Amino acid sequence: MHNRNIWFWLFLTPVILGLGLVVVVPFIYGFIFSFTDWNGITATKFVGLQHYINLFQEDEFMASIWFTVKFAIITVIILNIMGLGLALLVTRNIKTNNLLRTVFFMPNLIGGLILGFIWQFIFVSVFNDIGMLIGMESLQGWLSTTRTGFWGLVILTAWQMAGYIMIIYIAYLENIPKDLIEAAKIDGANSFQRFKSITFPLVAPAFTVSMFLTLSMAFKIYDQNLSLTNGGPFNSTQMVAMEIVRTAFSDQQMAFAQAKAVIFFLIVAVIALTQVYYNKKREVEM
Amino acid sequence: MKGKKFYTGIASALLASSIALTGCSFSSGDESASESSEDAVTVDVFQFKVEFKEQFEELVSMYEEENPDVNINVKTVGGGNDYGAALKTSFSSGEEPDIFNIGGPTDVQQYEKYLADLSDTKAAEAALDGTLTSVKKDGKILGLPYNQEGYGLLYNKKVFEEAGINPDEIKTMDDLEAAVKKLDSNKKELGIKAPFAFPAKEKWVIGNHLANAYIAEEFNHSVMDAYEADTIKFEMADQMKRFLDLQNNYSIQPTLSLDYSQQVEEYFSLGKVAMIQQGNWVYNTIASMDEEFAQNNVGLLPIPVEGYEGIPVGVPNYWVVNKESEDEVVQASKDFLDWMYTSETGKKFVTEKFKFIPAYKGYEDLEIADPISQEIYEYVKAEKTLGWVFLGAPIGWTEDAFGVAVQEYIAGNITWEEVLEQSRKAWEESRK
Numbered sequence: 001m002h003n004r005n006i007w008f009w010l011f012l013t014p015v016i017l018g019l020g021l022v023v024v025v026p027f028i029y030g031f032i033f034s035f036t037d038w039n040g041i042t043a044t045k046f047v048g049l050q051h052y053i054n055l056f057q058e059d060e061f062m063a064s065i066w067f068t069v070k071f072a073i074i075t076v077i078i079l080n081i082m083g084l085g086l087a088l089l090v091t092r093n094i095k096t097n098n099l100l101r102t103v104f105f106m107p108n109l110i111g112g113l114i115l116g117f118i119w120q121f122i123f124v125s126v127f128n129d130i131g132m133l134i135g136m137e138s139l140q141g142w143l144s145t146t147r148t149g150f151w152g153l154v155i156l157t158a159w160q161m162a163g164y165i166m167i168i169y170i171a172y173l174e175n176i177p178k179d180l181i182e183a184a185k186i187d188g189a190n191s192f193q194r195f196k197s198i199t200f201p202l203v204a205p206a207f208t209v210s211m212f213l214t215l216s217m218a219f220k221i222y223d224q225n226l227s228l229t230n231g232g233p234f235n236s237t238q239m240v241a242m243e244i245v246r247t248a249f250s251d252q253q254m255a256f257a258q259a260k261a262v263i264f265f266l267i268v269a270v271i272a273l274t275q276v277y278y279n280k281k282r283e284v285e286m
Numbered sequence: 287m288k289g290k291k292f293y294t295g296i297a298s299a300l301l302a303s304s305i306a307l308t309g310c311s312f313s314s315g316d317e318s319a320s321e322s323s324e325d326a327v328t329v330d331v332f333q334f335k336v337e338f339k340e341q342f343e344e345l346v347s348m349y350e351e352e353n354p355d356v357n358i359n360v361k362t363v364g365g366g367n368d369y370g371a372a373l374k375t376s377f378s379s380g381e382e383p384d385i386f387n388i389g390g391p392t393d394v395q396q397y398e399k400y401l402a403d404l405s406d407t408k409a410a411e412a413a414l415d416g417t418l419t420s421v422k423k424d425g426k427i428l429g430l431p432y433n434q435e436g437y438g439l440l441y442n443k444k445v446f447e448e449a450g451i452n453p454d455e456i457k458t459m460d461d462l463e464a465a466v467k468k469l470d471s472n473k474k475e476l477g478i479k480a481p482f483a484f485p486a487k488e489k490w491v492i493g494n495h496l497a498n499a500y501i502a503e504e505f506n507h508s509v510m511d512a513y514e515a516d517t518i519k520f521e522m523a524d525q526m527k528r529f530l531d532l533q534n535n536y537s538i539q540p541t542l543s544l545d546y547s548q549q550v551e552e553y554f555s556l557g558k559v560a561m562i563q564q565g566n567w568v569y570n571t572i573a574s575m576d577e578e579f580a581q582n583n584v585g586l587l588p589i590p591v592e593g594y595e596g597i598p599v600g601v602p603n604y605w606v607v608n609k610e611s612e613d614e615v616v617q618a619s620k621d622f623l624d625w626m627y628t629s630e631t632g633k634k635f636v637t638e639k640f641k642f643i644p645a646y647k648g649y650e651d652l653e654i655a656d657p658i659s660q661e662i663y664e665y666v667k668a669e670k671t672l673g674w675v676f677l678g679a680p681i682g683w684t685e686d687a688f689g690v691a692v693q694e695y696i697a698g699n700i701t702w703e704e705v706l707e708q709s710r711k712a713w714e715e716s717r718k
Contacts, residue, residue, distance in 0.1 A: 252370075
């Protein structure tokens with residue numbers, strides 16, 4: 001704290017300026033606009049809480065929130081299991097360790113939009129053909145029902161993000177002191193016991209981080225949603241971010257969309273902060 | 287002491303970052319370069335038609351050569367919603383374009399205070415009857431039509447011939463149904479997978495175009511009537527259902543995940559289906575897949591509507607000029623638009639390179655480049671057209687109310703009566 005000299009401020013100011021200009025100011029503006037009848041060009045009158053009252057009565061918005069919550073729960077569970085699983089796999093002494101890490105991480109480098117289109121092809125065409133070949137009807141017609149659309153999104157997200165989460169777990173796994181494990185081995189603990197009593201508690205901080213990341217990511221997902229299902233069929237796989245964009249730009253109700261965005265922000269903030277708080281509490285110090 | 291250090295810190299940091307920022311503005315020098323010739327007028331165009339971006343830029347540079355004192359910057363942002371959003375953004379950020387595009391009466395209402403009166407342009411005078419109705423307000427003409435577009439059932443001539451179906455004999459829904467059944471029972475021999483490819487994933491195909499064919503009549507084929515209507519009756523609901531079911535049942539399944547590009551590229555262009563419901567805008571896509579097929583083998587059938595034998599034709603978009611720009615810029619913008627649609631060079635470009643169906647008089651001796659547009663133009667000349675009314679529907683209604691309801695109907699969640707009921711309610715609510 002003593003080194004707050006000129007250099008400290010010199011380096012910090014551009015960041016603060018940038019953050020203020022592109023995050024804080026627009027956020028405040030948006031918050032104010034959500035109480036007006038702003039149409040994207042002008043705001044003429046103040047409507048108070050009207051938008052906030054309306055949005056809780058709108059089925060579509062509530063449906064998209066519910067859909068997003070379900071999606072978030074499933075993806076957080078799957079991603080963390082997969083991330084930890086992959087991390088455990090590549091921290092063993094296998095020859096192709098580095099190659100595997102790269103391979104698992106790779107999907108994360110592809111943009112969400114492109115991924116969506118690639119998986120759309122896989123779900124619609126490849127799944128269909130395989131289904132025909134082996135006579136499994138459940139593989140046909142993917143993305144044309146709400147259920148398959150949901151699982152399509154889950155699969156896509158898991159495939160894309162698992163490698164990223166894996167990296168976080170690797171970092172923590174490699175920090176576990178080798179002597180602890182060795183001591184446990186000498187004491188006769190089998191590999192499951194070692195995982196349960198040593199590895200798992202010690203990677204708890206990684207859970208905090210990666211759960212926060214996956215949770216906020218799952219809530220804010222947009223481009224994958226747009227390119228994979230485009231909210232269809234009948235807007236039933238539409239997540240909150242997409243619903244807000246639709247309200248703003250297809251229905252041209254900018255202020256209403258802004259109100260939805262504020263509510264959305266509050267939901268994500270509350271959930272993420274609660275999660276971090278509870279996870280932090282049960283972390284163990286090494 | 288500590289406080290003083292804090293302030294000097296802030297001050298020097300601000301200074302440093304402002305220097306850094308000015309540095310940035312120096313480096314983007316190409317904009318100031320374009321204003322170098324002192325009395326040149328700069329016109330900023332913001333347009334949305336991605337399909338003709340290159341051709342349009344070519345035309346612009348030809349104009350700039352002829353008129354060295356005019357500088358035209360073109361910015362293109364594609365697609366309906368994206369364009370609308372980008373246009374709004376540029377207005378609210380103060381970077382207002384001088385020429386931009388609007389769709390129908392709803393857009394006119396939103397941007398009204400920016401729209402210059404274009405009544406005194408040659409292009410407005412040459413515009414065909416009826417193409418200006420949705421941009422006329424208080425005796426002023428606020429926009430100039432881009433072009434005309436039309437749609438119907440595009441069919442594969444070869445497949446029809448092999449199946450022994452004469453397209454000229456398909457006049458009513460019964461004829462069409464018989465033809466479809468015939469195609470369906472001979473699928474294997476004809477080498478097709480299904481008679482139709484019906485992209486129910488695309489809400490605009492259902493909500494805009496399919497619906498339009500059957501609601502045009504009750505709004506007297508006029509966008510403005512639709513725009514002013516408090517309710518929608520669906521007088522031809524039974525016919526609409528029959529046509530929808532026919533397309534849906536005899537299509538490649540599942541229709542709910544079938545999209546536009548699959549419909550046009552994968553299925554129609556490669557000859558896997560006999561018919562698709564689309565318009566002249568697909569020509570370039572088909573040609574890029576199979577030039578020969580696009581030139582010689584695509585025919586157009588009207589969507590069967592009782593009492594009508596016609597193609598829905600309309601103006602999808604308008605050019606408008608920003609009134610708030612400086613007077614000389616407004617004038618230069620008008621001159622450019624005039625030149626594009628009324629000069630000899632411009633006219634040739636419009637038909638040959640843009641492949642437009644012209645919405646203006648004076649194109650009688652020019653050949654329209656692609657066969658689908660040609661056929662539509664024949665219908666226009668014979669006055670066998672249906673109105674293009676969906677641009678007058680409440681914002682978002684066509685796709686997010688009607689389109690969604692039909693998708694639910696296709697999925698079997700709701701009945702046809704519920705589709706009509708829901709859509710009617712949505713229309714009435716947004717017109718309150």
